[in-house]
Amino acid sequence: MTSAVHEASSSALGYLFQSQWALLQLLEGSEQRPDGAISVELHDDVAWEESGKAVDLLQVKHHLKTARTLGDKDDDVWRTIQSWMDTHLPGDVDGPWLTLVTTQQARPGTAMAALRSGGAGAVEALRLLNAAAAASTAKESAKTRTAFLGLPMAERAVFVGRMRVIDSVLVIDEVDQAVRQRLRTTLPQGHEDPFMRQLWAWWHEQTLAMLRKRMTSVSVDRLVAQISRIRDDYTSDRLPTLVQRDDVTDDAREELSDACFLHQLRWVGAGRQLDKAMVDYYRAYTQTVMWLEDDLVGIEELERFEGNLKDEWGREFDWMLDELGEGATDQERERAGRTLLRWALDQAKYRVRERYDEPFFARGKHHELADRGRIGWHPLFEDRLENLNLSRTTHG
DSSP states (O other), rough: OOOHHHHHHHHHHHHHHHHHHHHHHHTTTTTTTTTTEEEEEESEEEEEEEETEEEEEEEEEETTTTTOOOOOTSSSHHHHHHHOOOSSTTTTTTEEEEEESSOOOOOOOOOEEEETTTSOOOHHHHHHHHHHHHHHHSSHHHHHHHHHSSSSSHHHHHHTTTTTEEEEEGGGHHHHHHHHTTTTTTSTTTTTHHHHHHHHHHHHHHHHHHHTTSSEEHHHHHHHHHHHHHHHHSSOOOOOOOOOOGGHHHHHHHTTTTTTTHHHHHHHHOGGGGHHHHHHHHHHHHHHHHHTTTTTOOOHHHHHHHHHHHHHHHHHHHHHHHOOTTTTHHHHHHHHHHHHHHHHOOOOOOOOTTTTOHHHHHHHHHHHHHHEEEOOOTHHHHHHHHHHHHHHHHHO
């Protein structure tokens, strides 16, 4: 059982590393391939594309630092060669580059060492791979080695001539720091962590879309544009959106199920709005906490924003009471409160920052103020809140 768990954990780390390394590769290759794009699990583990055509296939292998060096008889080598033989003609002189990326170090005197930059080259690598294929007795690679040796010598030479090795690459724990280093002139000073969380969240979405075949690749241009968009969120008149709709879990909804702001909605007959209100409330509340923790916004800014919302609500609330008069029926009060609610959730006069105009935040803040009893929708909301709190105290 322990061995199976370790194998599953290593496999999961490998897939995660593959995805994260692809982002780093896209950043590092942007200067050499400004018109290029990266795909994941389409042509290979990772692949560079130009004009929609794969030009470099990358097999990505992750091992811990303690793993031994890479030799020509190792499974990683022959599994990689098998993958390339399965997907592309070995003897295609116009075929893509075939690159093995590994956290291991290529052992001196091997074909793997000969194929890396500054190595002895393809001729020496072909000789060494031929020798390794003939001499190895490993059962796992037997079929692959036989198929490799069965290729005509000219095809084998072309095949190996397209191979490259990038060894001793960083391990998964080092990828984030490497990405930060590439972006050192772009990262907003003092807010590096939230910026990186946004970038990784975006890249995770792109990777999932590629795995689900909803998109084929991510171009250098698209990455550069996204980095620019995220960076713009950290200017003085904007803020980043750090909490998405999908972040609101069923557990979060359960915790909010008896919140005061939901009772306030029910009192004006807005039952269909409950789930949307919970989403807006959770996102606004959680995002506020994250902004404060990352020192992206000051408490005085938030208090000023909430004060403006409350002041505008107070003016409309008084108009509502004046129009209802003393003899209003329960149905008229409920309808008037629902109209007030709709007005408040649609108003966009005030913003926490001039160019931060996400509608959910103001809506969520209205619900937060309603939850604290500072505002309400029903003309008699204060009396009802008092009764609600009394009931909770009695039954608590």
